[in-house]
Amino acid sequence: MHDILSGGATEDDGALPENKMRKKGNELAEEELRYNGTPLCDMAERGAHLTTAATDDRPSIFEVLAQDTLMGAVRPALQHAVKVLAESNPSRYGFLWRWFDEIYLTLDLLLQHHFLSRTSASFSENFYSLKRVVTSGPGRPVHLGLPRKPRWRSLLLLALLPYLRTKLEKILARQRDEDDFSIQLPRSACRRMYRAFLAAYPFVSTAWEGWVFCQQLLYIFGRTSRHSPLLWLAGVQLMHLNVQDIRSMDLKPRPPSSTSTQSVGQKFQGMLSTALGGVALSLSTSLSLGVFFLQFLEWWYSSENQSTIKSLTSLPTPPPPLHLDQEQSAMASNNICPLCHKVRVNDTALATSGYVYCYRCVYIYVKAHQQCPMTGYPTELQHLIKIYSPEG
Known part of the structure; x- marks a missing residue:
């Protein structure tokens, strides 16, 4: 009776002692924690892999293509605005149209250098909350910008390469017009090399576009971490901004400790850097507002919106109501x-x-x-x- 009341049992009664029951329960629990013979630790590793893939910092193909086309939409819009100004008042604004490429290159260099130095990204990449990360080397806070070499390579590829390509396309178009409407004269060796280069440029451009297309396909299927050969040449890749990056960019730059010990050259360099930073900040603010306006215009003049407007306005205007006698x-x-x-x-x-x-x-x-x-x-x-x- 005492054994029964105390919850104990003897081995002769066919029951297990308490310690054996606890041991058997632990063994059953361990068996239940296995799935098809796989331990829980292995399942946790596989689950962590899936979580890492689901929360990857790599942007989607739609985001990278959108930021690529953003600056491509800004340039034609500014060019059209300058053209309208030059046609309205050629004596005052004509130089803007004649030197548009050089003026745009200068402003683009200032803008991209400002963002690469402050946000580790170009203007369009920062607009879509992306950053450039150096593939080889230790991590670096976003607000400190890219290291020197990757920053200058990125700057040249972002601003100078489109400028050279635009110039080559204009020269090629001018050369075709001259070939169609000019008399062919004997050409020198330099002239023949020049024409051979212009003749080869379309094939080089086609090969480049094919490389970009293949790179984008590989990026879609996850075979590469860069969607563009330009990123490979710059030695960087695009990633999403995280919470720490956004907080670090909100930090204000540390003011100089003392200006009395600085030389005249250093003071001038600091003033010039501050002035250029202010110009770049004004450009970025204006472009941010202009981008929303451009996207609105793009939607307004899109084929889908035009078809909607056409369907609404296709009905004829009804005549005024008749005055019945x-x-x-x-x-x-x-x-x-x-x-x-x-x-x-x-x-x-x-x-x-x-x-x-x-x-x-x-x-x-x-x-x-x-x-x-x-x-x-x-x-x-x-x-x-x-x-x-x-x-x-």
Whole structure:
């Protein structure tokens, strides 16, 4: 009785002691923690791998392509604005159109250098919350910018390479015009090399575009960490900004400790850097506002939006309402059909105008003219509504 009340049992009774029961329970728990013979630690490793893949900092192909096309949309917009100014007042704004490429290159260099030094990204990359990370080397806070060599390589590839490509395309177009409308004279060796280079440029451009396309395909399938050969040449890759990066960019730069010990050259360099930073900041603010405006214009003039506007405005403008005289008012009140001028039979109303006619009269008219007899509104046979009066 004492053993029963204390919860104990003997081995002769066929029951297990308490310590053996606890040991057996632990063994069963360990067996339950296995899945198809796989320990929990292995399952945790596989789960961690899936979590890492799901929360990868690598941007999607849509984000990188969007930031690539952003600056490509800004340049034509600015060029069109400069063209309008030059045509309106050539004496004052003509130089802007003549030196547009060089002016744009200068502003682009200032803007990109500012963002590469302050956010470790270009203007368009920072607009989409991306950053450039050096593939080889220790990590670096975002607000300190890229290291010197990757920063200058990125700056040249972001600003100088598009400028050279634009110049080559203009020279190529001018050369084609000269070949079509000029007399061919004997050419020197330098001239032949120049023309050979211009002739080879389209093939080089096609090969480059093919390389970019293959790189993007490899990026989509996860075979490479860069979507563009330019990133490979710069030695960087794009990543998403995290919370620490955003907080670090909010930190203000440390002011100089003492200006009395600085030389005149250092003071001038600091003033120049501050002035250029202010210009770059103003450009970035203006471009940020302009980008939203450009995206609105792109949506407004898109084919989908134009088709919607066209469908809404395709209906003809209705004529002003007719001033019915007393006789017509009497006809309407005396159940007279406006078409046959007789008493209506099988009253039928048009959903487009609300007028009531004989069913036979309005059916024949709408089928032949596809419009309301009184108002001219576009009408189909499905707009006929038969009216069943209480008297009939």
